[in-house]
Amino acid sequence: NAGVTQTPKFRVLKTGQSMTLLCAQDMNHEYMYWYRQDPGMGLRLIHYSVGEGTTAKGEVPDGYNVSRLKKQNFLLGLESAAPSQTSVYFCASSYLSGAGAEAFFGQGTRLTVV
Amino acid sequence: DQQVKQNSPSLSVQEGRISILNCDYTNSMFDYFLWYKKYPAEGPTFLISISSIKDKNEDGRFTVFLNKSAKHLSLHIVPSQPGDSAVYFCAASASNNDMRFGAGTRLTVKP
Numbered sequence: 213n214a215g216v217t218q219t220p221k222f223r224v225l226k227t228g229q230s231m232t233l234l235c236a237q238d239m240n241h242e243y244m245y246w247y248r249q250d251p252g253m254g255l256r257l258i259h260y261s262v263g264e265g266t267t268a269k270g271e272v273p274d275g276y277n278v279s280r281l282k283k284q285n286f287l288l289g290l291e292s293a294a295p296s297q298t299s300v301y302f303c304a305s306s307y308l309s310g311a312g313a314e315a316f317f318g319q320g321t322r323l324t325v326v
Numbered sequence: 327d328q329q330v331k332q333n334s335p336s337l338s339v340q341e342g343r344i345s346i347l348n349c350d351y352t353n354s355m356f357d358y359f360l361w362y363k364k365y366p367a368e369g370p371t372f373l374i375s376i377s378s379i380k381d382k383n384e385d386g387r388f389t390v391f392l393n394k395s396a397k398h399l400s401l402h403i404v405p406s407q408p409g410d411s412a413v414y415f416c417a418a419s420a421s422n423n424d425m426r427f428g429a430g431t432r433l434t435v436k437p
Contacts, residue, residue, distance in 0.1 A: 216369070245425065252335070254429035255370070255415060270424055302369055306425070313358050313419040317369030 235303030
């Protein structure tokens with residue numbers, strides 16, 4: 213049982229390059245989330261999805277796009293990377309929100325933009 | 327705006343003593359609260375949760391208390407063990423909505 217899998221685990225990008233982070237979950241969860249973790253800032257929500265084909269903005273959505281074409285996958289895209297997007301990115305999934313919102317996290321993707 | 331706040335970046339306690347981690351929130355729509363534990367180079371893992379209709383939930387050495395009127399919750403760890411040393415995140419969720427996290431508190435349990 214893989215749980216939540218993120219690829220890649222590490223990446224270095226040059227400013228202006230684009231990339232896509234992939235999150236896959238095998239728990240049939242409805243909700244999926246993308247967070248970034250920065251020192252002193254905790255986990256900040258970028259975008260989330262409440263089901264296949266839906267996406268919504270979180271706290272810090274600028275510079276990112278997402279897609280949820282299949283229930284098990286949630287993709288995070290950076291169209292033109294900036295040094296301010298250097299961070300550790302975590303994907304998470306949960307069966308519900310509110311009661312029952314226990315989320316399972318991936319191992320994280322460490323992204324450096326130079 | 328930060329809707330979930332953990333005002334103590336770090337906490338150090340002696341092994342065997344009680345650890346108390348605090349969390350405040352501002353959004354009255356939150357109806358479910360969670361604590362996660364995170365070790366370096368790993369994703370956060372779920373620890374314990376509490377519904378807004380309760381004021382206490384206990385699971386072994388971990389107890390979460392919720393004071394809705396004060397919009398405050400706390401995590402008690404008794405007795406604290408060196409393996410509890412990690413970053414603890416408070417999170418809050420609203421039905422049909424997203425989940426927000428605090429900035430985290432780094433707990434160090436000294437042998």
